[in-house]
Amino acid sequence: MGTPHILAIPCPIQGHINPLMQLSHVLAKHGCKITFVHTEFTYKRANIASTEQHNLEESHIKFMMLPDGLDPEDDRSDFLKVSASIRSTMPDRLPKLIEDSEITCVLVTISMGWALEVAHKLGIRGALFCPASATSLASLTSIPTLIHDGIIDSQGRATKNQEIKLSPNMPLMDTEDFPWNGFSKLMFDRLAQEMQTLELGEWWLCNTTNDLEPGAFSISPKILPIGPLMSNESNNISSFWQEDTTCLQWLDQQPPQSVVYVAFGSLATIEQNQFQELALALDLLNKPFLWVVRPSNDNKGNNNAYPHDFVGSKGKIVAWAPQKKILNHPSIACFISHCGWNSTLDGVCGGVPFLCWPFFGDQKINKSYICDVWKVGFGLDKDENGLISRGEIRKKVEKLVGDKEVKSRSLKLKETTIYNALDGGHSSKNLDMFIKWASNNSLDNTLLFSF
Incomplete structure (x- = not known):
């Protein structure tokens, strides 16, 4: 050998x-x-x-x-x-x-x-x-x-x-x-x-x-x-986008377990109507938020437009972020995630509760583990138009952040996983x-x- x-x-x-x-x-x-x-x-x-x-x-x-x-x-x-x-x-x-x-x-x-x-x-x-x-x-x-x-x-x-x-x-x-x-x-x-x-x-x-x-x-x-x-x-070594590390200093200025972190990985894309609904939901929450809005994957400039009445004054929006460090930051309250496996593990190892928003591939299976097996998160339900409404997002975030049992299970899962x-x-x-x-x-x- x-x-x-x-x-x-x-x-x-x-x-x-x-x-x-x-x-x-x-x-x-x-x-x-x-x-x-x-x-x-x-x-x-x-x-x-x-x-x-x-x-x-x-x-x-x-x-x-x-x-x-x-x-x-x-x-x-x-x-x-x-x-x-x-x-x-x-x-x-x-x-x-x-x-x-x-x-x-x-x-x-x-x-x-x-x-x-x-x-x-x-x-x-x-x-x-x-x-x-x-x-x-x-x-x-x-x-x-x-x-x-x-x-x-x-x-x-x-x-x-x-x-x-x-x-x-x-x-x-x-x-x-x-x-x-x-x-x-x-x-x-x-x-x-x-x-x-x-x-x-x-x-x-x-x-x-x-x-x-x-x-x-x-x-x-x-x-x-x-x-x-x-x-x-x-x-940093293999990232297709430059990480914006200013968000870490911004997180340092937020209260413990107060920030809603939103990120959907490197491939998932959101339709314009849904993107605007999410933006308005983050305004409605009245909580600090950190939102990763990835640059377009193509050369056609298909970037989403923010609604004209979006304020975003309590949040920070970045193009790409050092996710592992963010999810281990004490100011993070919950993670609105597409439930890709890499992000799922990042959240588990950060001891952070999830709001699950799967798009395709293995993400629905991962959501099932998060919500039904490990019980460290909730799903988001679509309305009759196939949209996840701003009201639904607000309701589920407030329910998740207020659930001490979910947070306790998240911390326990972090401990056993990292071991x-x-x-x-x-x-x-x-x-x-x-x-x-x-x-x-x-x-x-x-x-x-x-x-």
């Missing part, structure tokens, strides 16, 4: 790049060498400065860039187009990178399973890092069973509205909440095929804990909880064992540990 040299290859979207970078920092602290692969586009967009590059190399992390095969003016918000181009461009370039860098293990996120195929042909070990919840991963790997049992059809659509359990010890899941719900047939087929490819990964690492979603690990012995990833060092990542914790032990496995650079199917 030697020092593992891990090639980390994320899908080129913010919600995959950041958590894989966090894991890379944790692995580097344990002595692993990391080569982190950006596309040329995401590397430039993340604006990784040479001083940061030097600091990363000092910590055993270095960057490599590979082309995604698209032209500079191509629309990279078209995920199917990007992933198809990557699949036709990158695989031929990977063997040389693996051999020149003496890679011992390839670590990918979902949709980059082709890299495991390349590694497998070269006799190099591979693993998946899933930036979503273990429950989402469990539902993806259950697709053939769900089709066979008649719960979904071959296009991923529920055959009828019902609640099911993926395994006997998992909570009930609404068939409308499957993470592929609303995706095209082509996208569903790609996901199903990707899960077959990811079987080449000997481990499926998840940024979660055994306590948060214990039943999910019975779906596959490959699923290994290694979270929560606590490294703050990568906060897993500390020395001696369940996730910490799993990570140590994964590193030992990665140090053995031959594909001999000998498992160094079992469950």
Whole structure:
């Protein structure tokens, strides 16, 4: 056994790049060498400065860039187009990178399973890092069973509205909440095929804990909880937008547990009518608020317009923010969130109650855990026009902020979740064992540990 040299290859979207970078920092602290692969586009967009590059190399992390095969003016918000181009461009370039860098293990996120195929042909070990919840991963790997049992059809659509359990010890899941719900047939087929490819990964690492979603690990012995990833060092390194750190000084001036924090991640977009309703709700609250209004993801300037009667005098609006630090700030009262898994873990580790506003993908499953399993948040209900009204937002914020039991459960959940990542914790032990496995650079199917 030697020092593992891990090639980390994320899908080129913010919600995959950041958590894989966090894991890379944790692995580097344990002595692993990391080569982190950006596309040329995401590397430039993340604006990784040479001083940061030097600091990363000092910590055993270095960057490599590979082309995604698209032209500079191509629309990279078209995920199917990007992933198809990557699949036709990158695989031929990977063997040389693996051999020149003496890679011992390839670590990918979902949709980059082709890299495991390349590694497998070269006799190099591979693993998946899933930036979503273990429950989402469990539902993806259950697709053939769900089709066979008649719960979904071959296009991923529920055959009828019902609640099911993926395994006997998992909570009930609404068939409308499957993470592929609303995706095209082509996208569903790609996901199903990707899960077959990811079987080449000997481990499926998840940024979660055994306590948060214990039943999910019975779906596959490959699923290994290694979270929560606590490294703050990568906060700025791979962000597509410049973090506005003035909000931290602003938070310092607010009373304890008074601020409503609103953020919807890197992909979710709000329709104009709903955006204006949210703005007016924040005025109605009569509480300090910190609202992240992300710059447009496209080049069409589709930024929302604030209503003419919006005052916003009690709040601060920023384009992007250091979310982990915000959610650990004593002035935060609650988190209005899209319930992406990264944000969900950030809120849990901050001990902050949630108001859940899911949009797509795994977010409805995560909302179910927050509200029904962990009981650390409330949902928001739409009116007859399909809008979440300003009155509904105001009512739920006041109910949430006044609920001492929810706050108590939030703090308890924070404590048990963070314990897993500390020395001696369940996730910490799993990570140590994964590193030992990665140090053995031959594909001999000998498992160094079992469950």
